[in-house]
Amino acid sequence: MKKVLVTGGAGFIGTNLVKKLTEQKIEVVSIDNYSSGSKKNELQLVKYIEADIESIDQFDNQNFDYCIHLAAQSRVQPSFEDPQESFRVNVTGTLKVMEWAKKNEVKVIYAGSSSKHHDPSDSPYAMTKYLGEEVCKLYKKSYNLDVEIARFYNVYGPYSILDEKFGNVIGIWVSQAMKNKPLTIVGDGEQRRDFIHVDDLVDGLIKIAKTELKHHDSWEIGSGINYSINELFYMFKNKFNVSSINIPDQPGNYRMTLRTNDDMLKKLNWSPEDRLNDYIKGLSL
Numbered sequence: 001m002k003k004v005l006v007t008g009g010a011g012f013i014g015t016n017l018v019k020k021l022t023e024q025k026i027e028v029v030s031i032d033n034y035s036s037g038s039k040k041n042e043l044q045l046v047k048y049i050e051a052d053i054e055s056i057d058q059f060d061n062q063n064f065d066y067c068i069h070l071a072a073q074s075r076v077q078p079s080f081e082d083p084q085e086s087f088r089v090n091v092t093g094t095l096k097v098m099e100w101a102k103k104n105e106v107k108v109i110y111a112g113s114s115s116k117h118h119d120p121s122d123s124p125y126a127m128t129k130y131l132g133e134e135v136c137k138l139y140k141k142s143y144n145l146d147v148e149i150a151r152f153y154n155v156y157g158p159y160s161i162l163d164e165k166f167g168n169v170i171g172i173w174v175s176q177a178m179k180n181k182p183l184t185i186v187g188d189g190e191q192r193r194d195f196i197h198v199d200d201l202v203d204g205l206i207k208i209a210k211t212e213l214k215h216h217d218s219w220e221i222g223s224g225i226n227y228s229i230n231e232l233f234y235m236f237k238n239k240f241n242v243s244s245i246n247i248p249d250q251p252g253n254y255r256m257t258l259r260t261n262d263d264m265l266k267k268l269n270w271s272p273e274d275r276l277n278d279y280i281k282g283l284s285l
Contacts (some may be wrong), residue, residue: 003065004068005030011071029064066106068209110136113125113151114153150218150221151220163175200221
């Protein structure tokens with residue numbers, strides 16, 4: 001593993017990934033339009049290009065070994081507000097990455113979503129991530145492109161986005177706790193989520209990039225353990241003595257996510273840890 005292009009390299013997951021790659025003495029280039037990424041996340045020894053994913057052709061003939069494609073419109077509710085942008089980034093953008101990778105003979109690891117296990121018509125986000133996977137499978141089958149799909153679950157950890165529009169539940173709650181606001185619980189709070197620490201996810205992505213194994217479908221990068229949103233709230237309450245407020249349920253809000261068992265993960269020698277409670281105990285505002 002010598003040279004890696006990371007799309008979305010200044011975002012939450014991208015920053016953690018780029019940091020780990022540089023620690024392994026790997027040359028990293030990031031392309032990010034900073035719609036949700038941050039200049040504050042930029043690290044030394046990394047080349048950052050501020051550009052849209054559709055301009056990936058600028059990296060032609062640069063001898064990349066891998067492309068880890070994280071760039072996406074990655075939240076459900078914003079996708080309802082601007083479905084065209086979700087389709088442009090998540091579908092057309094992924095198509096551009098596949099064409100570039102085919103032309104330059106680069107292995108791609110695509111950031112899929114656990115929403116694939118639900119009805120894609122539940123939200124523009126779910127539909128576009130579903131179609132993104134189908135684009136990858138098309139190029140794998142029809143053009144023999146070396147592409148692997150890694151489905152993400154609910155990721156948490158350092159560099160989390162605290163913005164209430166683009167953050168996940170943990171990032172949003174940290175932001176609300178910092179402002180002494182009650183934590184918003186969507187619906188009854190009994191929906192369950194598979195939470196995975198970003199360090200485990202990054203470790204999985206790097207192993208998928210390095211392995212010669214080919215998954216017949218996709219790598220399920222979750223912890224295999226889920227918690228209800230109410231259980232998560234009590235972890236926050238025990239740490240910060242916060243209150244909560246229930247708000248109406250939202251479209252696209254699944255009742256449960258949970259990684260299924262996959263023997264391929266054992267072959268990959270990847271085993272995530274349940275770090276959620278310890279992570280929240282270690283948070284500071």
